[in-house]
Amino acid sequence: MMNLQPKQIGEEKIPAIGQGCMGIGGRFTIDRSRDAEQIAALKLGIDLGMTFIDTAEGYGGGHSEELVGEAVAGIREYVFLASKVSPNHLSVELLTLACEDSLRRLKTDRLDLYQVHWPNPAIPLEETLGGLLRLREQGKIRHIGVSNFSLPELRRTRSILGSTPLFSVQTEYNLFERGPEEGIIPWCAKEGVLFIAYSPLDQGRVVGSEAVRLRLVKLARDVGCTPSQLALAFLRSQGPVLPIPKALSEEHIRENAGASEIVLPSGIRSQMDAECRVEVKLVPWHHIRPAPDKTGDHAVYTTIEEARANLAGHSPSPQDLAMEIVRNDRIKPIRVTPISEGNGVFQYDLAEGRIRFWAWVLAFDGERDVPVLVRD
Structure with a gap:
């Protein structure tokens, strides 16, 4: 070896x-x-x-x-x-x-x-x-x-x-x-x-x-x-x-x-540190389409009411995570992709972090924008 x-x-x-x-x-x-x-x-x-x-x-x-x-x-x-x-x-x-x-x-x-x-x-x-x-x-x-x-x-x-x-x-x-x-x-x-x-x-x-x-x-x-x-x-x-x-x-x-x-080399490392960086954006939650095709590895919630009810039995639930977010005031950014056709209100599709997305929305009653990383 x-x-x-x-x-x-x-x-x-x-x-x-x-x-x-x-x-x-x-x-x-x-x-x-x-x-x-x-x-x-x-x-x-x-x-x-x-x-x-x-x-x-x-x-x-x-x-x-x-x-x-x-x-x-x-x-x-x-x-x-x-x-x-x-x-x-x-x-x-x-x-x-x-x-x-x-x-x-x-x-x-x-x-x-x-x-x-x-x-x-x-x-x-x-x-x-x-x-x-x-x-x-x-x-x-x-x-x-x-x-x-x-x-x-x-x-x-x-x-x-x-x-x-x-x-x-x-x-x-x-x-x-x-x-x-x-x-x-x-x-x-x-x-x-x-x-x-x-x-x-x-x-x-x-x-x-x-x-x-x-x-x-x-x-x-x-x-x-x-x-x-x-x-x-x-x-x-x-x-x-x-x-x-x-x-x-x-x-x-x-x-x-x-x-x-x-x-x-230190110069390459410094250059990567400066240039290889994607900034977190803040996006209103209602501009993000949570389940574009209603499929995925886990059950996907499409409304606040569904997320709050947690009928799929996710553990921890979106509401549990929301309480933790309020305590820590921080969440790992959600992954989104731009909607190329600019479909109405929606500007992004939710790509990863579906439970965290609803937890953030529930934590602040939809009044705070969601931290996201936009994937090309």
Whole structure:
């Protein structure tokens, strides 16, 4: 196996690039059509030194964990294995059952890292962290992490954990979504916490803005690497950041692993910092079409009344998230795309963040504009 310039977090050595598993085994439901290809992709990534693997019980209805278990069979001791518990399983009893189910699917007796996938305001954080501490005492998990937590939630988590370290924070971070640079990544650097960047290549787009993409291509040519490698190298340069791209083709897997060898010249890094940036816009909520085709992986609400009623049973509900938004006065920006035909009142289609969108609307009774990132 290659050694990808590991980062030191506490007593752990973490490779410079890891492997994400969203879409491995399906997205939100099981898909077995590409099992052999996906197992082979994970194994190649491990051989190339990307030995940090991040999955979740919610990926592919649990099938992602099964495939990861197949990929690490016989080499478990060389792999840093991370998984995540879904927000509807954060009570002590359900958390314990969820962890045991993940261990069974992964065919292992312990997780190196167990993370809260999303906060759930309906369940006390003290209860969830207490359950994680118990799992740690039992030897079922080695480290505790969280995902998609705000900075106030991170501070509260550290306070509740007391002398037990918070090992990691995971959230989306790429050249399109650079919000974590404003507070969370500096906090991680100060506190000695690993920052795990999911969707570091913006789900294969590298960056969702054509203007920024063109600048990135030129800079990559100057450095002598691909735009994807340059993007990953930039993210790594920002602090204790571990990007976890997902790839299936051999070309892309090798490309991702090769990004660990790139050291950015200070001038290029400064240029990227200034030029590869997409500003958050504020848009009136009624200018955003929430469900253009009324389809998607989750049930989609089209009116405030539907979101408030939460008949699809999302957990946490839009109303729960709205209460949290009011407390923190912050939300991860919604993704939107422009409507080319300029259809009446609507100017944008909601592309990602459907529950967060309605949570923001409910939090401020529609009186505050929604923070969005506009994808070309």
